[in-house]
Amino acid sequence: MSRLPFYLIVGLLLVAGVALSVHRHVQFEVPWTPGEQREVWEVESQITFTATGDAPVLVDMALPTNQRGFRLLTENTASPGYGLSFVQENGGRRAQWSIREAVGSQQLYYTAQFLVAPGSRPPEISPPPLREDIVWxxxxxxAAVQVIERAWGRSANSFTFARELIRDFGDERQGENARLLLTQYERGPLLVRLLNQAGVPAREVSGLLLEDGRRRQSLMTWVQVFDDDEWTLFDPRSGEQGHPDNLLLWESTGQAVLEVQGGTNSGVTFSMLTHNQPAAAAVRNQLDEDSLLNFSIHSLPLEDQALFQTILLIPIGALVVVLLRVLVGIKTSGTFMPVLIALAFIQTTLVTGLVGFLLVVAVGLVIRNYLSYLNLLLVARVTAVIITVIAIISAFSVLSYRFGLNAGLTITFFPMIILSWTIERMSILWEEEGPKQVLIQGGGSLVTAILAYLAMNNPWIRHITFNFLGVQLILMAMILLLGNYTGYRLLELRRFKPVTED
Structure with a gap:
């Protein structure tokens, strides 16, 4: 029979698992190792104004979104007594505070956390329509025509034209026409008018230069210039081209940053701090909606996440069992009983779990030996063993508490049904094949459980299995390959020792 379909399935599982894991790391910046840190900026904006009291108050402020270099994590507001809503207008997000009656000085706060994400791509932005109502x-x-003609002759495309135009308004190259225009217009709106008149789409945007520990900072104006589907930023003061790494675009649609109805003397200032936090926590706080390719446990409630964090470790323990049984040849009491015991060790710690396991099994075997003289039916006998195991665990827990050994209380994490079947199997094995086989299988089970515990409790493995579900497909492929192994087991090679001696 051809094995080609089998190897195709294994190959597809490996490729799918690796692709999903790499995509999650690259696209959503989930770290490969635990303990990685990410830089996070916390920006607070304070809105101040004086409410006139003769009309309802409506405050409308632009809000930042995910952009090149930064990803929005969380946002909070402090506005007691005000109604608040977030709306989408003209391709941008805005916050609207409202109240019927307000008098005197008012303060509103908006706080946002931004993850520094150098690899993030900027969202697609449509160029603004050219203004056709420009009248001078x-x-x-x-003066405007002459300034445009002069910069146009020294340029090759929209970006170089914008750069030359801005430099003509600088102190070094400023001519009479530029000085005349600056007496009537602000630099930012003037540059946008000139660019639009020359047929170059452009608009004003507002950004915040991030510096740790700064307070009461204001937004700065930048000119966004488009050339087909590409765009770039220009500093209208210096003519520098490009997006500074520490520039956070607060308003990028050409609208007003702050509008206040029912109040006067309005203004907004910004304070900022930077700190580091674990990368895994930053990823969990991201506001991006989960998509099919971002399928993750993080979308579940925290209680369910904690449950799955343990469940996703079971395939690791199963892989250890398959390796030891198929390649090494270790015998265990029950196929996957060591995995469940290893899960209990994670809750109890290794030493406490080993002592508790040996005590429960030893006492259980003594009581099971007595039950064998009663000639009970199998179901009744196993049920009696289950009740006995529960009684033993309860007694050990009470005694541990009385003696102040709180670690002994964790013995309740052992799977009681599995312990009962383990005692039953060992007892039957003792009767049929003697104590030697009991020690071999019992010792093999303990060794396997310890190795599975060490693998499942490794911080790196716990991080990988929880954050990259594609790893489950890789584990599946590895187990299928091991299931196809038909060679000698490691412990079977000792049969050939006399041959090597001869």
């Missing part, structure tokens, strides 16, 4: 009064119309 005399003599500014002539």
């Amino acid at each position: 009064e005399r003599p500014y119309d002539t």
Whole structure:
């Protein structure tokens, strides 16, 4: 029979598992190792104004979104007495505070956390429509045409034209036409008007330069210039081209940053701090909705996440059992009983779990030996063993508490049904094949459980299995390959020792 379909399935599982894991690491920046740190900026904006008291108050402020270099994690507001809603307008997000009656000085707060994500791609932005209603009064119309013609002759595309135009308004190259225009218009709106008149899509955007520990900072104006589907930022003051690494675009649609109705003397200032936090926590706090390719346990409630964090370790223990039984040849009492015992060791710690396991099994075997003289039916006998195991665990827990050994209380984490079947199997094995086989299988079970515990309790493995579900497909492929092994087991090679001696 051809093995090609089998190897195709194994190959598909490996490719799918690796692809899902790499995609989650690259696209969503989930770290490969535990303990990695990520830089997070916490930015607080304070809105101040004076409510007139003769009309309802409506405060409308632009909000930042995910962008190149930064990803929005969390956002909070402090606005007692105000209604608050988040709306989408003209491709941007805005916060709207409202109240019927307010008088005097008012303060509103908005706080957001941003994850520094250098590899994140900027969202797709549509170029703004060219303004066709540009009208210049005399003599500014002539000055504008001459400034445009001068910069146009020294440029090759929209970006170089914008750079030359901005430099013509700098102190070093500023001519009479530029000085005349600056007496009537602000630099930022003036540059946008000139670029639009030359047929170059552009608009003003507002950004915040992030510096640790700064307070009462204001937004700065930048000019966003488009050339087909590409865009870049220009500093209207210096003409520098590009997006600074510490620039957080607060408003990127060309709208007003803050609008206040029913109040006067409005303004907004910003304070900022930076700190590091574990990368896994930063990923969990991301506001991105889970998609099919971002299928993760993090979308579940925390209680369910804690449960799955343990469940996802079971395939690791199963892989250890398969390796030891198929390749090494270790005999165990029950196929996957060591995995369940290893799970109990995770809750009890290794030393406490080993002592508790040996005590329960030893006492259980003594009581099971007595039950064998009663000639009970199998179901009744196993049920009696289960009740006996529960009684033993209860007695050990009470005694541990009375003697102040709180670690002994964790013995309740042992799977009682599995312990009962283990005692039953060992007792039958003792009767049929003697104590030697009991020691071999019992010792093999303990060795396997300890190795499975060491693998499942490794911080790196716990991190990988919980954050990358594609690893489960890789484990499945490995177990299928091991299941196809038909060679000698390691412990069977000792049969050939006399041959090597001869």
